Amino acid sequence: MLHIRDLYFNYPNQVSVLKSIDLNLDTGNIYGLFGKNGEGKTTLIKVITGLLYPKSGECRFDNIPTSQRYPSVLQEVFLVPEDFELPAVSVNTFATMNSKFYPNFSQEHFDSLLKEFNINPLKTIPTLSFGQKKKVLIAFGIAVNTSLLLMDEPTNGLDIPSKSQFRKVMAASVDKGQCIVISTHQVRDLHSLINHVIILDDARVVLNQSLQRISEVLWFGRASGQDKNEIVHSEGAFGGKTIVKRGEKDESEMDLELLFNGVLQERQTINQLLEHA
Numbered sequence: 001m002l003h004i005r006d007l008y009f010n011y012p013n014q015v016s017v018l019k020s021i022d023l024n025l026d027t028g029n030i031y032g033l034f035g036k037n038g039e040g041k042t043t044l045i046k047v048i049t050g051l052l053y054p055k056s057g058e059c060r061f062d063n064i065p066t067s068q069r070y071p072s073v074l075q076e077v078f079l080v081p082e083d084f085e086l087p088a089v090s091v092n093t094f095a096t097m098n099s100k101f102y103p104n105f106s107q108e109h110f111d112s113l114l115k116e117f118n119i120n121p122l123k124t125i126p127t128l129s130f131g132q133k134k135k136v137l138i139a140f141g142i143a144v145n146t147s148l149l150l151m152d153e154p155t156n157g158l159d160i161p162s163k164s165q166f167r168k169v170m171a172a173s174v175d176k177g178q179c180i181v182i183s184t185h186q187v188r189d190l191h192s193l194i195n196h197v198i199i200l201d202d203a204r205v206v207l208n209q210s211l212q213r214i215s216e217v218l219w220f221g222r223a224s225g226q227d228k229n230e231i232v233h234s235e236g237a238f239g240g241k242t243i244v245k246r247g248e249k250d251e252s253e254m255d256l257e258l259l260f261n262g263v264l265q266e267r268q269t270i271n272q273l274l275e276h277a
Ligand SMILES: Nc1ncnc2c1ncn2[C@@H]1O[C@H](COP(=O)(O)OP(=O)(O)OP(=O)(O)O)[C@@H](O)[C@H]1O
Pocket: 011, 012, 014, 017, 035, 036, 037, 038, 039, 040, 041, 042, 043, 044
């Protein structure tokens, strides 16, 4: 669905923020996009949605460059941005005004999501808190049912119960025909939701792998003495968390935070294992 080839991007008079990016994003997947502050996650999301233009290389949605901003592409791509300004109208009016651009919008789904998030659709948007506004955008982003849905730090500003509500809503709402990209630092918020990890570092993609493949090859937990020679990455003193070559071990629960730290420190080893083990 979305193909990115040898893409470079830099802001005016700045060094490249994105270098040699190659990615294929396919339907039926929920991608977690991770990276340290300033590594280019928001920039990549903006390039994908056609809000920024690549310096070189290409980003195509169904073979059409997203930078051309064709209506046929725009109606199939929705971005829930990290920062946003919403108009001074009621929640209902906001949906009526904007849903015209999205042919698959479901008013019924939007209403049920607002109910789930406890948002009164008759309220005017400026009277809502930041977290409540974010919930309106998340509900709208799900209800427009675009083929590609991108969310930049969607759980930023949500309280603790709302974060698990977000996971529940996403798990129940996501259509198998959709492709979803969620960028976040709150890796725990994505636990059990994503099935594919993309990590950006030094302006490049340093990991692009399905969780299934990662689980086949790597084991996460506290290593025993027998694992000594199989350790790929460890944190803390002896008895701390480790990533170990899985070998014959039973599958472990994925620790995304540990994976992220492991990839930043042992990128080559981990990628070699994932490619060849
Ligand atoms: N409008 C801009 N003009 C110039 N430089 C920019 C602009 N926006 C972002 N940058 C720079 O581009 C780099 C990538 O920024 P970006 O916002 O994409 O990172 P990020 O990974 O989303 O960061 P964070 O996790 O902090 O949100 C940073 O070094 C940032 O300073």
